[in-house]
Amino acid sequence: MAVNVEDNPYRAQSAEIIDIKQETDVEYTFRLAANMDLNCGQFLEVSIPGFGEAPISVSDFGTDWLELTIRRVGDLTDKIHELGIGDKLYLRGPYGNGFSLEEFKHRNLIIAAGGTGLAPVRSVINYFYDHPTEVNDFELLMGFKDPDSLLFERDIDRWKEKLEVLITVDQTCGVWGECVGLITEHIPKVNLSDVENTEVIVVGPPLMMKHTIKEFKKLNVPDDKIWVSYERKMHCGLGKCGHCKIEDNYVCVDGPVYNYAEIKDLKD
């Protein structure tokens, strides 16, 4: 029986850029016209023919659009940053499991995000911002390198109206109205009076995640109440290329979202 090559999971579909928002000097959020069945925290393989393909988290989505927040760090992302409204990006996916919002409903939710780690949880935050009665207590901690690295400032201003939000920067200069210091230094401030009914999401660079989880552990948060999203090199998103494997886990299909209890002993 012949294989139908048209039914090819590696084939990307084009999507038009309908809006672009500058976040920082090197990060822009691209809104694309696309109708995909998405979960919060899933990712896409994004490409431009001739410049390659890369896994990028969906940083928010609606019924006929999705957003990708992209840092300029290589050939592909440099090229993406040259694009304007009306240009096209190529997408395939969505891949990975994403966050199961049911796990967080009617519980206390704490999200600790470092830098671009905010992208995969932005849609989770927006969901509970839009549905405040579905969560008991919601605290958001965000750590950035410096005031110029802040992402989603327009969202943050909005979130502050309804949610408990703490922003900290590792270092600062000049006038800065929020906290200074690593995110780990501010974790003791969160409300963990009802640990049994609290779920914690930690996303960010590997070192930030490691130390942030350690701080939550010090405050007696059990492993199975901690959720993480892992970033790894990926070339397929389909469990084939092997780059993202950690022990017997393929982050692209089994993750990127994990309950910490399941993967805390895994070693890259």
Place this chain on the structure above:
Amino acid sequence: MGYRLSKHDFSELLHKLQEDNKVYGPTCKEKKGTFSANDLVVYDQVADLNDLELTTKTKFSPKEIIFPIRQTMFYFTEDQQQIPQVDEESIIIFLRPCDRNAVKRLDEIFLENGPEEDIYYQRLRDKVKFFVLECTTGFDSCFCVTMDSNRVEPEEYTAFLRFEEDELECEVTDPDLEHLIQELGSEIEFNPQFKEEDETEVNLPPKEEITNDLFEHQLWTDYTRRCIACGRCNTACPTCSCFTVKDIVYEENSNCGERQRMWAGCHIDGFTEMAGGHNFRDEYGDRMRYKTMHKIYDFNERFGFDMCVGCGRCDDICPEYISFSNCINKLNQIIEEGE
């Protein structure tokens, strides 16, 4: 059913089969080896039975026939993406039981793991008929018996062949091929024989005793000093299936190009490097640990059988004389001694 026929007749049959099939097998390229006056034994297309090299182990495995070193996934021109066609002919591969078992590992990754089949692999794999070469002695660095990859079942081959002086005996499972062989040979009782003992003694550590404590052992630091991260063990391995996807554009017209995938290896720099430069295994010893665990533990945890087939090619090819079977034995010894 089993048959005996002359080598001459089988060679004639092979010529006939080439009308609809590309035939691959182990071949010897005289004086094409790395060093002067050395031969290179590799898989290649064979036109004649005499082209088959049956006494030496091939440097590389037959995996490149169904998982090419470099493979075009799409040709693109502006908005158009075109998927390359493959040849219409079927593929016949002469191979030993270890290599047939290695294909089973590739099948698991490309066809079973993840949400969908890999169509590039599948469309070549679907064309393949395996002609298994009986192998009862193996070579000095093999340990297929330990890895449980010394045997093959009839449903895993089209033909199973035993070569003798001027004749060969075979079992055929494909009715069309059987029809052709019936005319040439005589029916016999045929029972495939398999290698029953490894010359290289390998002691697999018990799975339940492999723990993360072992990851920190001095053993891996030793490999940091010895390994040079050339990745030859990955390329020679019949079960290494990792790949990297890369776009190229044509020099003559940068609007046109190809999306290609090519072999990647966990020993080679950049395998885990993410945008921004973060790597997960900088130390070469950590890469040896990662590969070892994958081949004899992680894959088994996920799929229920070991990935390594014990062909020993990684030992044969390492320029630093690192022996994978030795590594497994050391690991087992560490566990036994409870270090």
